[in-house]
Amino acid sequence: AQSVAQPEDQVNVAEGNPLTVKCTYSVSGNPYLFWYVQYPNRGLQFLLKYITGDNLVKGSYGFEAEFNKSQTSFHLKKPSALVSDSALYFCAVRPLDDKIIFGKGTRLHILP
C-alpha cells in the first residue's frame, strides 16, 4: 500500500538552531511531494512542493526541503528556527494519477 511516514510526533528545537522535520514515503513511480503547515485554529497552508528538477526545493518562510530518491525521503529544513515556526507540519505525497496522501503530522516546538 502507498503511504507517507512522519516518524516523529513532535520535534523540539531551540530558537536560532537549524531544524529538520522528517518524511519518508512508499509509492510507485515518481510522485509529487508537498509540505503543508497548520497553525492553531487555521487550515493547512502550502509551504512547498517538488515535481521534478533540482532536489532542493525552496518554499515559504525560509523553509526548504530535500528530495532524496534513493532514500525515498523529503525532509523539511530551515537553517535558523524562529519561535513563530511552531506549528503542525504535514508531509504529503501524490502518486501520479492518484489522490494525495497526507502523513500524520509532526508538531514542531521552537523553544525561546
Place this chain on the structure above:
Amino acid sequence: ETGVTQTPRHLVMGMTNKKSLKCEQHLGHNAMYWYKQSAKKPLELMFVYNFKEQTENNSVPSRFSPECPNSSHLFLHLHTLQPEDSALYLCASSPQLAGTSTDTQYFGPGTRLTVL
C-alpha cells in the same frame, strides 16, 4: 488568508440534528475537497469534486452527504452523526484535479464539529 472560507467555524450538534457545513472559494479553482482531521490521525480525504461533479467518495458513511452546486461552493450535509464524527472538517480547492502540476491545494480554516 488563502481565499477559501468555511462556515460555521464551530458547530455543536446532537446525534439527531441535521446541519450543514459550507465552503466557498474565491480563487477560480475547478476542484474542491472535503477532509476530516482527527487528533493523531492522518488527514482523511472524504470527497472530491471536479467541475461540480463528484469524482471520489472514500467510503464515507451516508450520514455525510456532499453537495456542489457550482465550482465555488461546496456543502457537507450532516444527519444522525455519531460522537466519533467529532473532528475538524477541512475544505480545500485546487486549480485542477490530481494529475497536473497545478493541483496544489489551498485549505480553508476548517469547522470544528462536536457531536454530543
